[in-house]
Amino acid sequence: MNFSLRQILALVVVSGISIATACGGGGEPTDDGADGDAPAAAGPVVSPDSAAMITGTVSFEGTAPAAEPIDMSEEPTCAEKHPDGAMRQLVMVAGGGLANVYVYVKSGLGDRSFPTPSAPVTLDQDGCEYMPHVLAIQVGQSLEIKNSDGILHNINTQPTVNRGFNISQPVVMETSREFSQPEVMIPVKCDVHGWMEAFIGVQAHPYAGVSGADGSFSLADLPPGEYEIEAWHELYGTQSQTVTVGVKETAEVSFTFSSDMAGNHVPLGEPLVLR
Amino acid sequence: MSTKGFAIGVALSAFVAAAPAAAQETPVGKAIYDKWCAECHGEDGAGDGSAAAYMLPQPRDFTTGLYQIRTTPSGELPTDDDILRMIDEGMPGSAMPGWKEYLSDTERNDLVQYLKTFSPFFEDEAPSPVEYGGPPGVNEEGLAEGKEFYDKIECWKCHGQAGRGDGPSAPTLEDDWELPIRATDLTEGWNFNGGHTTEAIFARLMTGLNGAPMPSFADLIDAEFMTEEQLWRVAQYVKSLSPETPEVREVVRAALVETLPTSVDDPAWDAIERFYIPLVGQIIVEPRWFAPTVDGVWAQAAHDAQRVALRLTWNDPSESPNPEWEEWRQRVVSVMEPSVEATDELLSDALTVQFPTTIPEGMKRPYFLMGAQDEPVYLLSWNSGGGATEALGRGMNAIEPIGGASTLTTESTFDDGQWRLYLSRDLITESADRLAIETGRPIPMAIFAWDGSNGESGTQGAISTWYFLYLDQPTENITYAFPVVAVLLTAVLGLVIIARAQRATGGGGPEPGSD
Numbered sequence A: 001m002n003f004s005l006r007q008i009l010a011l012v013v014v015s016g017i018s019i020a021t022a023c024g025g026g027g028e029p030t031d032d033g034a035d036g037d038a039p040a041a042a043g044p045v046v047s048p049d050s051a052a053m054i055t056g057t058v059s060f061e062g063t064a065p066a067a068e069p070i071d072m073s074e075e076p077t078c079a080e081k082h083p084d085g086a087m088r089q090l091v092m093v094a095g096g097g098l099a100n101v102y103v104y105v106k107s108g109l110g111d112r113s114f115p116t117p118s119a120p121v122t123l124d125q126d127g128c129e130y131m132p133h134v135l136a137i138q139v140g141q142s143l144e145i146k147n148s149d150g151i152l153h154n155i156n157t158q159p160t161v162n163r164g165f166n167i168s169q170p171v172v173m174e175t176s177r178e179f180s181q182p183e184v185m186i187p188v189k190c191d192v193h194g195w196m197e198a199f200i201g202v203q204a205h206p207y208a209g210v211s212g213a214d215g216s217f218s219l220a221d222l223p224p225g226e227y228e229i230e231a232w233h234e235l236y237g238t239q240s241q242t243v244t245v246g247v248k249e250t251a252e253v254s255f256t257f258s259s260d261m262a263g264n265h266v267p268l269g270e271p272l273v274l275r
Numbered sequence B: 001m002s003t004k005g006f007a008i009g010v011a012l013s014a015f016v017a018a019a020p021a022a023a024q025e026t027p028v029g030k031a032i033y034d035k036w037c038a039e040c041h042g043e044d045g046a047g048d049g050s051a052a053a054y055m056l057p058q059p060r061d062f063t064t065g066l067y068q069i070r071t072t073p074s075g076e077l078p079t080d081d082d083i084l085r086m087i088d089e090g091m092p093g094s095a096m097p098g099w100k101e102y103l104s105d106t107e108r109n110d111l112v113q114y115l116k117t118f119s120p121f122f123e124d125e126a127p128s129p130v131e132y133g134g135p136p137g138v139n140e141e142g143l144a145e146g147k148e149f150y151d152k153i154e155c156w157k158c159h160g161q162a163g164r165g166d167g168p169s170a171p172t173l174e175d176d177w178e179l180p181i182r183a184t185d186l187t188e189g190w191n192f193n194g195g196h197t198t199e200a201i202f203a204r205l206m207t208g209l210n211g212a213p214m215p216s217f218a219d220l221i222d223a224e225f226m227t228e229e230q231l232w233r234v235a236q237y238v239k240s241l242s243p244e245t246p247e248v249r250e251v252v253r254a255a256l257v258e259t260l261p262t263s264v265d266d267p268a269w270d271a272i273e274r275f276y277i278p279l280v281g282q283i284i285v286e287p288r289w290f291a292p293t294v295d296g297v298w299a300q301a302a303h304d305a306q307r308v309a310l311r312l313t314w315n316d317p318s319e320s321p322n323p324e325w326e327e328w329r330q331r332v333v334s335v336m337e338p339s340v341e342a343t344d345e346l347l348s349d350a351l352t353v354q355f356p357t358t359i360p361e362g363m364k365r366p367y368f369l370m371g372a373q374d375e376p377v378y379l380l381s382w383n384s385g386g387g388a389t390e391a392l393g394r395g396m397n398a399i400e401p402i403g404g405a406s407t408l409t410t411e412s413t414f415d416d417g418q419w420r421l422y423l424s425r426d427l428i429t430e431s432a433d434r435l436a437i438e439t440g441r442p443i444p445m446a447i448f449a450w451d452g453s454n455g456e457s458g459t460q461g462a463i464s465t466w467y468f469l470y471l472d473q474p475t476e477n478i479t480y481a482f483p484v485v486a487v488l489l490t491a492v493l494g495l496v497i498i499a500r501a502q503r504a505t506g507g508g509g510p511e512p513g514s515d
Helices: A005-026 B003-015 B027-041 B080-089 B105-116 B140-152 B198-207 B218-222 B228-240 B267-271 B323-336 B477-504
Strands: A052-061 A102-107 A121-125 A134-138 A143-147 A153-157 A166-169 A173-177 A183-189 A197-203 A208-210 A216-222 A225-233 A237-245 A250-258 B251-256 B275-278 B296-303 B307-315 B350-356 B377-383 B387-393 B399-401 B409-415 B418-426 B442-450 B467-471
Touching (some): A052 A237, A143 A166, A183 A225, A208 A216, A216 A225, B027 B105, B218 B228, B251 B275, B307 B350, B350 B418, B377 B418
Parallel strands (some): A052 A250, A121 A143, A134 A197, B251 B296, B251 B467
Antiparallel strands (some): A052 A216, A143 A173, A153 A166, B296 B307, B377 B387, B387 B399
């Protein structure tokens, strides 16, 4: 493996944040879900007495493709943020764990509805890279798009189910947007810097996250029940498992992606059905 | 639905045509679509009609609800009026023509409603236009501020310092369908989709072009980075980059000058008239080319009765051969020529000026695609990799340099997405193969241009039809004498008349110096 300690650290931090934020609305006592000011009308909040959890690891088998150098010579501001040279690596493996896998409850929640978290999810542009690379957000939740570089980026989202947007950020600034429909996944690109890409998963519920640097993930504060859990990777496609959790139980789920899966269909939005 | 129901529906839709309406399939809308639109946009509106493969930009895929030219915020659906405008005016930078004069109001409004049935998004969204005020008055300070913000918001990243679509990110751009897409050349406003009024340009800045890399800049106003007025200044500055819409004239006039311009950027060229010659892709001889870069060349000509000089100016975002545009070339070739493996060889830019080998009588001209076996053409062929030569063409694939001493001199220069080429030679040479250039006679002339970084060479390039080069006739010395003699005669006659008149009135007129 040839990423620096700095990169791994950044990933750990970023993935940790994204999971925490994505799962934040699920009703953890300290989070918005159970806060007094959360919109009660939005639906039942899972009782702490029964809340279950699904945790697990995404593993990787085989050989990850070699990282490719990114030529940032046109952008000294960004190049300076990568003293060892910027690299593009879509398959982030550490200790056998695969990072940047979007894991979410695909079905099993029935017609429950969930409050929209008031805390935003941040997508930063730093060093001409998106941080994080994969993120989870809820329908209606604020996506704070931040430009930390102070040079021109455009944020061009290309959803299929949602309406997208393509906005310009030529200076250090923040802009917020939201999505109105669940969608797996929405590609985000910067047309100024062709190498920049991110993916956003949108759910109507808080049970979604992104695997960390070690491949681990957890979906907390679930109502007890039987769920279909899907894991999505940008190169290796999707796989799913069904798991049952009881009151206050924690279930373990493991996914394994392998280099043989390159070329699998990678869902990006649902196909539009013509009438 | 019964026939009667249909009829009522049609009548109603005609009645409320101006108001936003729900997507609906009317027999008129569908019939018009199937007849005029489906060949490019596909029967189901997916942009995959039988002609689509020959186009870049490709026809719009209506199933996504992504429309470039709108008055609504970035990502939103267009209003009915927005769609109607695109049908009425067409999309000048593409193969999409305007239909206003060919279809009735009812037909075009029904078509709008039918197009909306291709995308489920139109079922539940009612977009409204972005609201903003009008433009401030244009003035020098305003244009300077516009340029300042053009730099600050980094329009140049894609559109280039001079606006010619040659910014550092231009070679990597792709649309939502992953097809290569040009950064618009802002100096050719007549090619702007959506029109090139200041208002239209401002609307593009506010709303972006859905499906294309061009983003919306509206958030910069919300974030108080710039004011709406400053964004208007950017629009006015962009508008100022194309001060004229070229008028196409058949004859390129070579003025007679005392001192011939001697180089490509000789200031003497500034005083010499420019003539615009539009170019299109060569689609007659195989392999054809449907995606040319060069869409027009400005020609200037002058002569001093001994030599003729031409200056040709054209926009091309890439100075080829150019490794930075290799990725672009590979992508264009893979879209336009999916069965052809793109070569690894870097290609040069090139331009050829074509003439007959002798000035024809009347309107007769050789075959315009580099001549024919029995009727060759005389070519001035320039290549960015190797200067210019004189050649004979007997067809597009049969071009041979003319041997012997040449009087041709050449110079070329490239900056900010523009080539300027100087070509000069003696009017009369000793060689029979080299066209004897006479003054006072229209000489057929055509132009070919190739952008190497766009994968163009050989038959795959841009061509013009025949135009004429006309060298002003030198005026004989005797001609100069006529006006002088005429003036003198008039003066003498005048004196005689005055003298007689004075005599007739008894010398009553005031004498010179009397007062």
